[in-house]
Amino acid sequence: MAYLTLKDDIRIFYKDWGPKDAQPMVFHHGWPLSSDDWDNQMLFFLEKGYRVIAHDRRGHGRSDQTDTGNEMDTYAADVAELAEALDLKNAIHVGHSTGGGEVIRYVARSKPGRVAKAVLLGAVPPIMLATDAYPGGLPISVFDGFREALQKNRAQFFIDVPSGPFYGFNRPDAEVSEGLIRNWWRQGMSGGAKAHWDCVEAFSETDFTEDLKAVSLPVLLMHGEDDQVVPIDASAREAIKLLSNGTLKTYPGLSHGMFATHPEVINADLLAFIKG
Template sequence: MQSDSATLAKAVEIRTRDGMRLFHRDWGQGRPMVFVHSWAMSSAMWAYQVAHLSEQGFRCIAYDRRGHGRSDPTSRGFDIDTLADDLAAVIDQLGLEDVTLVGHSMGCGEIVRYLTRHGSRRVAKVVLLAPVTPCVLAKEDNPFGAPMTYFEELREAWRTDFPKWIDDNKAPFVTSETSPQMVEWLVDQLRETPVPVAIAANKAMVNADLRADLGEIDRPMLILHGDKDASAPLDLTGRITAQGVTGSVLKVYDGAPHGLFVTHMDEVNRDILAFAA
């Protein structure tokens, strides 16, 4: 039976500093885990992590980023600082302490900036899956990024036919063994994201430069990354992130793509559990 405090926490309506309502899912009891989803998806993507970990003595909270899923529709407030503030709103308004933060892809950047912008007092540990950190945009001092023209061409493709782009690019996100039904479930989340939101979120991700943030992180960090990740190549993101965070642990999954949270869910769930416990 849930305690009164847990019941009250689940009833909280989370509001951002600028009044956006953030939808969240809240399962289980115990030490909290907060899940931050990927670009153009929703909290639903964490279904198979939450189903497992909430049965292992953790309270699992996953929220929809502003403009995504069932959160208030908007294309404003898409910069890394505001998105980090939204994560802070989730943690603060639910009264969470001793939190394990879990992010995937773009969500990892929001976690990193949260830690440097709001501090780590409420955080125990951090898990990053296939991070796009620390900086995906090429600059004079950042040869590991892609040129701005690459991202501009992507956004133009989304403006003209987002569903086609999704269909054309879904194969590398998973493996050949992934069921068609699972792929369609993932694709549906992308299709449901409004095009202006997808573009705004991408701009927030591309414009974020978190290289200086990495050295300030003072919590244990586990990075899980596949060596077949076409969206966030391991050597350009995961390895550099691990090198920048003192004491972090990088675990590389052989053959894993960007969507390792479903393609390698048993390993991912097992590693998050062992690290958080």
């Protein structure tokens, strides 16, 4: 297993598969998961000849269970350290949910030549919390509810989320996958409770408006129209207005976890964007 020791002595776990001279694709997971959430995509793009990389965000998965630094500036700085350590150039960065916020903050601050394109999939930008600038966001009570559930019974909460809204398994016609539910629980419970608690604020209250405005390279927004976790009207449909070189692709009836429930659809569209 590969680990990188960061400048603050925190160790983060990462996977790095494929030819080191191939174009890199870097996958950024959502809350409260790990790099394992991207197994399907990593195997798919590895077969297509890419170098595929994914890390467990600090406090998540196999990385150190941090009680500090669990916020977006540090998350993006950690990615910059990883990109430098692996000497990643001309990379495509793909982020889901919280990982989408991490991607756009990193890309907005990245060194020239490090990044070629970015993909935000079911991502939180510009901001999840309702504000004067974005009144269509969610009320703070939603995120207070997350924190309450984490403290009361994190293990049960991490069953309830994937069993219901995350994959849309609460819809009447849903084809429920027990494997996806259990894998979500496994990934979540491997991370640290304090880091997960802190990350609720990071993914809900961070405003990515200036990051979106600062990025001029191609960005693809992919979002399920039935996303019950990050509602599309308050996220992707607002974010696209702030991107100078953005493309929005929406998916009728698909959920927040659409890349896991419909990988054949998402992988094909990712590949088309990368090659386009």
